Each structure stands twice: as structure tokens, then as C-alpha cells.
Amino acid sequence: MAVRELRTIGDPVLRAPAADATRLHLETPAFAALLADLVDTMHAEDGIGIAAPQIGESVRVAVIEIASASTRYPGMQPFPLTLFVNPRVVVVDATEQGFWEGCLSVPGLRGYVRRPRAVRVEYLDAAGAPRVLAAEGFLATVIQHELDHLDGVLFVDRVRDTTRLATVENYQKHWSRAGDSPDI
Numbered sequence: 001m002a003v004r005e006l007r008t009i010g011d012p013v014l015r016a017p018a019a020d021a022t023r024l025h026l027e028t029p030a031f032a033a034l035l036a037d038l039v040d041t042m043h044a045e046d047g048i049g050i051a052a053p054q055i056g057e058s059v060r061v062a063v064i065e066i067a068s069a070s071t072r073y074p075g076m077q078p079f080p081l082t083l084f085v086n087p088r089v090v091v092v093d094a095t096e097q098g099f100w101e102g103c104l105s106v107p108g109l110r111g112y113v114r115r116p117r118a119v120r121v122e123y124l125d126a127a128g129a130p131r132v133l134a135a136e137g138f139l140a141t142v143i144q145h146e147l148d149h150l151d152g153v154l155f156v157d158r159v160r161d162t163t164r165l166a167t168v169e170n171y172q173k174h175w176s177r178a179g180d181s182p183d184i
């Protein structure tokens with residue numbers, strides 16, 4: 001399909017709550033093309049997740065994939081390519097955990113974000129079948145970051161201590177113990 005232009009912070013589409021995909025929409029070639037474009041753009045940008053508003057489509061669809069062969073982020077557990085249509089997050093364990101986050105739509109920045117440590121996601125797969133996924137640890141953070149995009153929220157909104165907002169260069173120089181953190 002196609003690598004699409006990435007929308008970046010300041011573009012209003014990233015701040016608009018996205019609409020659910022309808023049953024009718026799910027069965028169209030345009031919807032299949034959107035899913036393929038999301039995957040192609042995520043791969044081209046070397047991200048581990050992307051949401052439709054990040055390519056300018058205000059619809060509730062996101063993709064996550066943590067490749068097992070990732071040498072850039074060696075500490076991460078792999079997670080297979082998964083498409084989330086109309087996802088809803090339920091917090092399973094509200095105990096907070098913190099990770100440094102980056103975002104394809106917020107180039108050049110890293111920020112320390114605290115989020116609930118375990119969630120359940122209810123969503124439709126690409127064929128429209130209902131699915132449920134339980135996630136904890138870093139994957140739970142990735143899912144919450146991605147689904148925030150569907151509500152017009154960016155990770156910088158969730159950085160409570162803004163002394164822990166840094167350029168990539170300063171993150172690696174002053175904060176990182178193990179290389180860079182991924183773009184989500």
C-alpha cells in the first residue's frame with residue numbers, strides 16, 4: 001500500500017477525538033487500505049505502534065508490533081503485529097509504573113510517563129471479530145499510549161514532572177541506562 005505523511009504535534013487532527021469505525025466502513029476496500037497504510041507507515045518510521053490520527057485519519061484504529069528481532073530496543077518483549085479497531089481500555093491494576101516514552105508525532109522528545117501497570121483491551125480485529133487482550137508492564141504502557149491518540153491525547157500531556165521531558169540527545173546523555181526508548 002503506501003507510506004503516509006506523519007502528522008506531528010500542533011496538527012489539530014491529533015487533538016480531535018476519533019470516531020468509531022462502523023460495521024459498514026470495516027468491509028470497504030478503503031478501510032483495508034487504511035490498515036495497510038498504518039502498518040507500512042509504522043514500519044517505514046521504525047515505530048512500535050501507530051494510530052490512525054497520526055496519518056490524518058480520525059477513526060479509532062491503532063496498530064502495535066514489537067519485532068522479536070529488534071536490536072534497537074533489546075530489552076523489550078516481542079509482540080506480534082496486532083490491529084485494534086474500536087478499542088476500549090479497562091484498567092485491571094491501577095498501580096502506576098513509569099517508562100520513558102517517545103512518539104512518532106512528537107519528534108525529538110522523550111518524556112517519563114506514569115500509567116496503570118495492567119489493562120485489558122476489548123476491540124475488534126481486522127475482520128470485525130471481537131477480541132480481548134490482557135497486557136501488563138511495558139506492553140500495557142504502549143497500548144495506553146496508542147489508545148490515547150484516539151482521544152486526542154499525547155504523551156506530553158501525561159508527563160507530570162516536566163523536568164523529565166528531554167530531547168532525545170539529553171535523554172540518552174542524562175537519563176538512559178540502555179539506549180534509546182521507542183517511538184510509539
Ligand code: ZN
Pocket residue numbers: 102103104105145146149183184
Ligand atoms: Zn504516539
